Amino acid sequence: MSANKVDVSVVIPIYNCESFLEEAIKSVLNQNIKCIELILVNDGSTDRSALICEKYVVEHAHIHYFYQSNSGVSVARNKGLLEATGSYVFFLDADDTMENTFLKNSFDIAISSQSDIVVVGAHSCSRFPNIMALPTWGMLLKREFLQQYPEVRFPVGIQPCEDGLFSHQLLALTTQISLSPNSSYYYRQHDDQNHNIINQNSDKVLDQIPIWFNILKNFYTKYNLHKSHALHLALFIEHEPFELRYLKMSLNNSQRERLFGLIRVFMNDKVLPFLTENDKKKLSFLFRYFLSANTYQDFEEFYRKCEDKKIRKIKLKLFLLKFFPFSKKKTLRLQSKIGAKNN
Template identity: 30%
Template sequence: MNNDLTISLIIPVYNVEDFVGECLDSVIEQTYKKLEILIINDGSTDNSKKICESYKENDKRIQIINQKNGGLSAARNTGMKYATGNWIFFLDSDDVLERSALEKLVKLSIQEDSDIVISRSVKFKNISQIKKVKDERLKYKNCNTQESLDLYFYRKLSGYSWGKLIKKNLIDNGFKFPVGKLYEDVYTTPELFIKANQITITNILGVFYRQRNGSIVNSKFSTSKLDILEADKKWINYFQNNYKILNAVYSHSFFNIMDL
């Protein structure tokens, strides 16, 4: 494997002083070392910035970009402006990477010549739970755009931006997350699949996904949650002439309504 190839890790940070250290520990300890670690401090008002700065002092791969609070999409967009790696990997600052995840994902991306490699995620609440999770024997499936969109809209494939190793050329031509919208991934993940020639879905354990109170998924209903239906409408309009995928989008929208 060519270890000169770099992954740009984009980590938005906002008021996560209790968790960001565990996140950065998991990044620094990765077995794949060719990393560009981009921390976007999105106007944190707690000790998150200080914690990140202490990590930067000990690891030259870390860059900290400070900006006024603009939300997750704005922070990710800033990270993409600074990214220079061969791949992009989005990671939320309260989540944790499996130690060998990036090495395995890069190896598979090169082996299969895939534009996107999608890893498996495991939910957790406390860091002690991570040690109890066992890795599995490697399995993977290659999909074209049509197949991956079908799986995504029928909710058989993760739509989150994190947990995916993405070739940087897919985001080089104006790709952006919608600022001020909830469920920003629903607006953008299908766009990445459309641009990709091949997507590899794998059981490689990538991200431990922290469950905590106050997250979008676990919060009560608000009108902002209707953003997910606006995102579905975008894709209904886009796929007007592709009836197979259009039916999948309608299914996706129906279940999103049921979840509100």
């Protein structure tokens, strides 16, 4: 491999992350793979992020810095991809870090298997082969593969789910997928994360979901994938708009009714007609009931009973702990589950 050839391009989109940015940059510089480049895309930060970027650009020839007016994380990632020269591309969030063997582990697997996508991390790999989407940090992507499909990019103006829509489409376009379960990525959770802020505005998220569905409809029609990838699409709808939005977001009755209708219409029109009976069995029992319920109130009543049953089971386990020598850690974990369900 020539000295000038870049193995992996790491793209970091940046927006007001001065508290964490240096840690993210250092975790890239500490990687034990030599032929990498780091692409920093500043999405109009108003804090000290620009000064931090400029400092590292001066010190390291393989770090490239770009500034854009605030346009969103999708535009920043797409800009980084456009500037990338590596054989593979990895997207690192500016508030996260990775262990020093992370890129080499995944790149070695990519080269040995000539993969278009390397699924990274034990959690993501455990879902194989029914992976319907990946977070940005859960995939190493072959740049040549991305160049074959220039229309598949992070959707502009979409957040959350921009990484889900991007990865879902890529996963549908190749079977050259390999796994790198032993690579560790350190995902930082904090209150200022964009997806936390956005999810607090339920109406904004619901307004975007028809756009998600339109992106999916156009993609599946363009590549004639409705029949061959019906389960792939069904699992995505089950995970993103149903589990992550309908079940986990704080929605009022009007919002629940609206989302219930959106999901049902899309599934009935674009997905269910193409699912085999065996495919349907791979959907969760809860989602299958959701699709068969007459109204959202019918589903809510069923879901409440399911949750009550789960709580009763957990309380029974806690009662039995009095008589069996389970660890204190397990007891606390069960108690925390009850607390989460009651909140």
